[in-house]
Amino acid sequence: xxxxxxxxxxxxxxxxxxxxxxxxxxxxxxxxxxxxxxxxxxxxxxxxxxxxxxxxxxxxxxxxxxxxxxxxxxxxxxxxxxxxxxxxxxxxxxxxxxxxxxxxxxxxxxxxxxxxxxxxxxxxxxxxxxxxxxxxxxxxxxxxxxxxxxxxxxxxxxxxxxxxxxxxxxxxxxxxxxxxxxxxxxxxxxxxxxxxxxxxxxxxxxxxxxxxxxxxxxxxxxxxxxxxxxxxxxxxxxxxxxxxxxxxxxxxxxxxxxxxxxxxxxxxxxxxxxxxxxxxxxx
Numbered sequence: 001x002x003x004x005x006x007x008x009x010x011x012x013x014x015x016x017x018x019x020x021x022x023x024x025x026x027x028x029x030x031x032x033x034x035x036x037x038x039x040x041x042x043x044x045x046x047x048x049x050x051x052x053x054x055x056x057x058x059x060x061x062x063x064x065x066x067x068x069x070x071x072x073x074x075x076x077x078x079x080x081x082x083x084x085x086x087x088x089x090x091x092x093x094x095x096x097x098x099x100x101x102x103x104x105x106x107x108x109x110x111x112x113x114x115x116x117x118x119x120x121x122x123x124x125x126x127x128x129x130x131x132x133x134x135x136x137x138x139x140x141x142x143x144x145x146x147x148x149x150x151x152x153x154x155x156x157x158x159x160x161x162x163x164x165x166x167x168x169x170x171x172x173x174x175x176x177x178x179x180x181x182x183x184x185x186x187x188x189x190x191x192x193x194x195x196x197x198x199x200x201x202x203x204x205x206x207x208x209x210x211x212x213x214x215x216x217x218x219x220x221x222x223x224x225x226x227x228x229x230x231x232x233x234x235x236x237x238x239x240x241x242x243x244x245x246x247x248x249x250x251x252x253x254x255x256x257x258x259x260x261x262x263x264x265x266x267x268x269x270x271x272x273x274x275x276x277x278x279x280x281x282x283x
Contacts, residue, residue: 009280057087130186205254
C-alpha cells in the first residue's frame with residue numbers, strides 16, 4: 001500500500017463508539033465496580049499478570065522477531081501513541097490480547113502470525129493498540145479475574161438473590177462486546193484499507209487453514225447480509241440464542257463485527273479521519 005498516514009494528535013474519541021461509551025458508563029456506575037477496581041490495585045494483580053506474560057512468552061525487539069516489532073512500531077506511530085511491549089506466545093488458536101494497565105503490552109499467538117499476512121497484522125496490531133489507547137485494559141483485566149475478585153469480596157454466589165453480582169457480569173460482557181467494535185475501528189485506522197480489515201476478521205473466524213487462499217470476502221459479506229435479512233422465525237431464533245448464551249460472550253460474532261465495521265466506513269467517518277478531520281489532543 002502507499003505510505004501509511006500518521007494521525008497526529010488523535011484521541012480515543014475519534015474511534016470509540018457511542019455504544020462503547022454508554023456500556024462503560026453503565027458498568028462503572030454499578031455498586032460493586034469501585035470495590036473490584038480497588039482490590040485489583042491493592043493486591044497488585046496488574047504486576048502479577050505482567051510477570052506471568054513475560055515468563056511465558058517471547059518479547060519482540062530489533063533482534064527478536066524484528067518484522068513484528070516494526071509492525072508494532074509503525075502501528076503505534078500511526079495512532080500517535082507510546083509503543084507498548086510486544087510478545088509472541090505459542091498457541092494453536094489465533095488470537096491476540098492487550099494487557100498491562102501500568103506497563104502496557106500486546107501478545108500475539110503464534111497461530112495468528114501463521115494466519116495473517118503482514119498487512120493483516122497491521123489491522124490486528126491496530127486493534128490491540130486501540131484497546132490500550134481507549135483505556136480498555138483495566139476492565140478487561142478485571143473481567144479475566146472477575147470470579148476470583150468476587151470471591152475476595154465474598155460476592156460469588158451467582159444465585160438469584162445476588163442481583164448486584166448478576167448485573168455486574170452482564171454489564172461487563174456487554175461492554176466487552178462494544179469495546180471490540182471500537183478496537184476494530186482503530187485497527188482499520190492503522191491498516192487504512194477496508195478490504196484488509198474485513199479479510200482479517202474473516203481469517204479470524206475461519207482459523208488457520210491450508211486453503212485460506214480460497215476465502216472469499218464477497219461471499220462472506222453476502223452471508224452477513226443473509227443473516228441480517230433473516231425471516232421472522234429466524235429472528236426469533238437469534239433472540240433466543242442471545243438470551244441463552246450470547247449475552248455472556250466477550251466478543252461479538254464475526255458477522256456482526258464485519259457489518260459494524262462496514263457501516264462505520266459507509267458513514268464517512270473513516271474517510272473523514274484519514275482526511276485529517278478528527279478530535280485531537282490539546283497542544
